[in-house]
Amino acid sequence: MAATESLLKSGEVSAMIRQGFITSPNSSSATAARLSPRFSSLSSPPSPLLSPKPSTLFEMISQEDFSRRGPPPPPSDDQKRRRLEEMISKILSTEDPSWVPGDVELSVSSDDGFRFSMDVHRQVLARRSRFFAEKLEGISRVPGSPVVVEICECDDVEVYVQAVGMMYCRDLRRRLAGEAVGKVLGLLKVSMDIMFDSGVRACMDYLEVIPWSEDDEEKVISVLSQLQLHEPLNRVLQRVSVEPSTSSGADAIFFRVLAGVLQAKDEKARREIKALVSGLLREDRDQSKNHGNKIDIPKETLYHFCRKCLNSLHLCLSEAANVDEGRRDRKAIMGEVAREADNIQWLVEILINKRMCDEFVTLWADQSELARCHSKIPCMYRYEISRITAQLCVAIGRGQILVSKDARISLLRTWLEALYEDFGWMKSACRIFDKNVVEDGLCRMILTLPMAQQQTILLKWFDYFLNKGDDCPNIQRAFEVWWRRAFVRQYAGTQDHSGKSFNRQEN
The missing domain is CATH 1.10.10 (Arc Repressor Mutant, subunit A)
Structure with a gap:
């Protein structure tokens, strides 16, 4: 007790209050300790709350009956208390049935008022917990009376009690x-x-x-x-x-994954893994908009596979264009063409999501030889190639790919006519093809060009549409906008440096 009083007089008491372990010098029947962020003496009972006197006989009888019986504890607390008692009893009986009654009364309470008390052993607390060993060291024990320790404001009484019970276990795993x-x-x-x-x-x-x-x-x-x-x-x-040594091999992992998908022999497995990888990349993009991309596939790796697929596509198309009766079956060759075109579409999708597709627009626009081979193949075998053009036009129209005017003009000059020719087959043969999306993207892209190029493209489309109808993309909206720009709003007022206005034709 003397140690406790000297502790309270010393400067350590404020530190112990912050740590939540405070000894009380006022307990007469037992040496007491309290673990709480708030200090209150265990020996001093709380002052009773004053309540108004009952004014009627019914209220007096009700209050007397209530004080005699006391408020019933919540059923959930009773169940929780029984469960904790059973748990501690089971631990003690299982680990060592010869335990004598405990010499520490440990009381654990939570903010919501639930309290659980149990008899535990000072030697166990001190041996297994450095915190209890330090705090119990300065508390002397009155013979025949337990040390009272109170743990207040626990987040979860049940977990705390279970942790104390674990101190008795020889095999914690x-x-x-x-x-x-x-x-x-x-x-x-x-x-x-x-x-x-x-x-x-x-x-x-x-x-x-x-x-x-x-x-x-x-x-x-x-x-x-x-x-x-x-x-x-x-x-x-x-x-x-991932450890740094593993992270340094990320490029090799991405290379292997992409190569595996592009070269897969089982078509069903290839489609499934393609969808899996695309989904993971989209998930990464969505989750890291505010933090930057976590998955950083090297641009060089993606373009390496793009060029490799373009070379394979060119070889397959050339072979299909020159096939004769004594050589391979055209249908088998065109299956390879469709596969390579699908591979490129997948790579372009990744490039668009990664905002790395500007160089591919120029690369695709430069494939004039591939476009010539394309024109020699029946539409039913080649339409997958035109889907690459449609994919790029939609992304440019949405602002997902930012390329120069020359790159946009070159792309349409090389591939737009092929897109017109294959549009009917794309509509009928592609399950996931959305003609409205393609037409809207094409309109938006064309209207980003200078008026002279708009006129050339749209007048040529006018002739195609009149001859092919629904088998040609319907870009009437772009035609309407161009028409109004060219003839309805032909002139715009502009201020010269002197403040006088003059008229200038828009195109």
Whole structure:
């Protein structure tokens, strides 16, 4: 008791209040300790709250009956208390049935008023917890009376009690078996707070072994990032983090994944993995808009495969254009053409999402020899190639690809006529083809060009549409806008430097 009084008089009391462990010198029947951010004497009962006197006989009888019986505890608290009693009893009887009654009365309470008390052993607390060992060291024991320790304002009384129960367990891993990840994280935090080192190690070992759901993974990362751990932390987070040595091989991994998809032999598996990779890249883009892309596929790698696919497509088209009866079947060759065109579409989709597609527009516009071979093949075999042009026009029309005027004009000069010719087949043969999206993208792209180029393109489209009808893309909206620019709003007022206005023809 003298040690306790000297402690209160010393400057350490404020520090102990902050740490949440305060000894009370006023307890007469037992040496008492209180773990709480707020100090209050255990021996001094709280002052009763004053209430108005009853004014009627019914109120007097009701109040007397209520005071005699007291308010009934919430059923949930009773159930929780019984469950905790059973848990502690089971731990003590299982680990060592010869335990004598405890010499420490440990009371744990939460903000919502739930309180649970249990008899535990000072030697166990001091041996397993450096926190309890330090705080109990200065508290003397009155013979025949337990040391009273109160833990206040716990986030979860059940977890705290379970952590104390774990101090009695010889095999902590077996004790944790079957627990949910959230419960183990709670036990880990309590074990860290009370410096229960073997409990910390057991929780970390368990988290390293047990499977996680995606929700669990977020919880684990969030909790562990707040703890000051070193080796055990690194061991657990190896499941979700990449070491620098592994990160340096990311380029090789991306190269292997892309090559595997483009060269796959099983068509069904190829489609599934293509969809998988595309979905992961879109997910990365959506989640990292505010933080930058996490997945950084090298631009050189993507363009390496683009050029490789273009070369293969050119070879296949040349062979198909010159095929005769003594050579390979044209249908088989055109299957390879469709596959290479599909590969390019997939790569272009990635380039567009990564905002790296400007160079490909120029690369595709320069394929004049490929376009000549394309014109020699029946539409039913070649329409997949025109889907690449449609894909680029839509992205340019949406502002997803920013390229120069010359690059846009060159693209349309090389491939627009082929797009007109193949449009009917694209509509009928492609399940995911949206003609409205393509027509809108084409309109928007054409209207970004100078008026002279708009006129040339739209007048040529006018003739195509009158002859082919629905088999040609309907870009009437672009035609209307151009017409109004050319003839309705032909002149615009402009100010010269002297402040006088003069008229200038828009084109």
